Amino acid sequence: MQTAKIAAVLLSLAAFSSAWAEGPKVGDAAPDFSLVDQNGKTVKLSDFSGKIVVLEWFNNECPFVQKQYKTGAMNDLASKYATKGVVWLAINSTSSADASKNAAVAKQWNIDRPILDDHGGSVGRLYGATNTPNMYIIDAHGKLAYRGAIDSIRSADEADIAKAKNYVAAALDELLAGKPVSTSETQPYGCTVKYGA
Amino acid sequence: MKPMLRASTVTLILLSLVSFAHAGNRVKATLVSSTPAALPGSTFDVAIHFTIPPGWHMYWINPGDTGAPPKVKWNLPDGVTATPVRFPAPRRIPVGNNLTAFGYEEECTLLSTISVDKNFDADRPIDLAANLQWVVCADECVMEKQDVSARIKIGPVKPGANDQFSIWRSQQPQRGRVSADDVHISLGRPAGRGELSVTMPHDFESATEIEFFPPPLDFVVFDRAPNLHAIVGGMMVTQPFRIDPGQHPPADTVAMLSYLDGKKQHQMIEVPFKVRFGQP
Numbered sequence: 001m002q003t004a005k006i007a008a009v010l011l012s013l014a015a016f017s018s019a020w021a022e023g024p025k026v027g028d029a030a031p032d033f034s035l036v037d038q039n040g041k042t043v044k045l046s047d048f049s050g051k052i053v054v055l056e057w058f059n060n061e062c063p064f065v066q067k068q069y070k071t072g073a074m075n076d077l078a079s080k081y082a083t084k085g086v087v088w089l090a091i092n093s094t095s096s097a098d099a100s101k102n103a104a105v106a107k108q109w110n111i112d113r114p115i116l117d118d119h120g121g122s123v124g125r126l127y128g129a130t131n132t133p134n135m136y137i138i139d140a141h142g143k144l145a146y147r148g149a150i151d152s153i154r155s156a157d158e159a160d161i162a163k164a165k166n167y168v169a170a171a172l173d174e175l176l177a178g179k180p181v182s183t184s185e186t187q188p189y190g191c192t193v194k195y196g197a
Numbered sequence: 198m199k200p201m202l203r204a205s206t207v208t209l210i211l212l213s214l215v216s217f218a219h220a221g222n223r224v225k226a227t228l229v230s231s232t233p234a235a236l237p238g239s240t241f242d243v244a245i246h247f248t249i250p251p252g253w254h255m256y257w258i259n260p261g262d263t264g265a266p267p268k269v270k271w272n273l274p275d276g277v278t279a280t281p282v283r284f285p286a287p288r289r290i291p292v293g294n295n296l297t298a299f300g301y302e303e304e305c306t307l308l309s310t311i312s313v314d315k316n317f318d319a320d321r322p323i324d325l326a327a328n329l330q331w332v333v334c335a336d337e338c339v340m341e342k343q344d345v346s347a348r349i350k351i352g353p354v355k356p357g358a359n360d361q362f363s364i365w366r367s368q369q370p371q372r373g374r375v376s377a378d379d380v381h382i383s384l385g386r387p388a389g390r391g392e393l394s395v396t397m398p399h400d401f402e403s404a405t406e407i408e409f410f411p412p413p414l415d416f417v418v419f420d421r422a423p424n425l426h427a428i429v430g431g432m433m434v435t436q437p438f439r440i441d442p443g444q445h446p447p448a449d450t451v452a453m454l455s456y457l458d459g460k461k462q463h464q465m466i467e468v469p470f471k472v473r474f475g476q477p
Binding site: 061062063064066067130131148149152154155156157182183184185186187189190191192193194195 | 260262263264265266268292293294296330332334336337338339340413415416418441442443444
């Protein structure tokens with residue numbers, strides 16, 4: 001009778017795409033931060049205590065971000081939930097960005113909500129933001145309720161927006177209905193955040 | 198004599214190609230036929246070949262931590278069909294901040310098989326066209342588009358007419374070597390985790406540098422190293438994975454098994470990844 005060898009061999013550790021899981025986990029308290037918006041106003045996360053807050057990692061030079069803005073989809077989404085009391089903050093951690101560049105793109109793309117200047121990358125790294133867009137939702141208790149992709153189709157094609165499941169909209173609907181978020185983590189997609197050295 | 202004939206055949210094929218490159222694109226795309234001619238009722242391969250400038254890269258079906266795969270929208274005459282494009286074997290490309298993309302540098306060639314209906318009107322050539330859209334990244338990412346086309350004459354297929362195809366086919370992963378029967382996917386033990394197990398022949402014992410490229414599912418994360426076990430009649434390689442919470446649709450896609458064989462030759466095998474996810 002031949003006995004099967006059952007020695008398990010641990011293989012060489014491959015490079016896994018798990019770096020995105022750095023930063024707060026879903027359920028953790030969202031770390032506070034203070035950044036300057038495109039109009040020079042200082043914005044603190046703690047200013048919005050008791051409200052649902054969406055953080056959107058932003059880079060206007062990224063085609064995956066452009067897809068959401070050229071179609072008006074991101075502005076429509078933010079406006080829809082603004083009427084329900086949701087705060088929406090875009091954060092630009094691109095090392096070459098600054099408040100004046102953020103002001104220019106806000107005007108060009110009709111963005112009436114804050115685009116926060118994080119060109120030093122400290123808040124992006126604090127949250128473990130890896131991509132643009134990379135979405136985070138903080139619930140009214142200040143806990144992280146969602147982190148990941150904007151939607152379910154990894155593409156820069158505007159035509160895919162309508163076909164995709166929007167994870168942010170789904171999570172906000174559940175939070176506003178007092179329900180737990182059923183899809184609370186997804187792998188973000190898009191460009192990498194262009195952090196400085 | 199023979200080399201001259203071959204050169205003229207290649208010239209004919211090149212002349213039959215038309216592409217409309219968008220000015221300013223970094224990547225250049227061409228649609229290339231494996232044969233200058235085809236008859237109604239025949240099948241033949243075509244290639245969509247991307248030339249990628251140094252320092253830039255394009256993406257596999259699962260682009261990894263960044264990017265998106267190219268999209269192909271065919272525009273074919275009635276009676277002509279194209280299979281979904283087959284992607285070449287990807288490689289890992291570091292993209293900074295400990296992130297990794299899965300894709301291609303220098304070039305990327307997608308293959309498709311064209312079928313011409315037996316009732317196709319043989320009085321006119323077969324005009325193939327496709328609208329291509331892709332993302333290419335270096336430090337920055339850009340989206341580019343291009344229309345490509347190729348005219349195939351009516352005549353017997355000459356499958357060996359273009360030497361490039363032997364190179365491009367060799368860049369494809371091995372398909373069919375691992376069948377659905379060789380693959381087992383277990384879910385939910387413990388909750389939120391799964392395992393992909395692939396039965397391989399006994400000589401897989403000498404494989405090294407074994408790694409998987411994960412399927413294009415944004416809720417499945419290959420977050421641990423694979424394991425290799427000897428089993429009766431062969432070897433089993435097992436890849437643990439995390440399933441992010443949520444309601445997920447059934448998956449019918451592929452992962453990729455990459456390793457060095459006993460002769461240190463790099464092997465890439467496409468692995469079916471078909472599974473129905475349960476409730477969270």
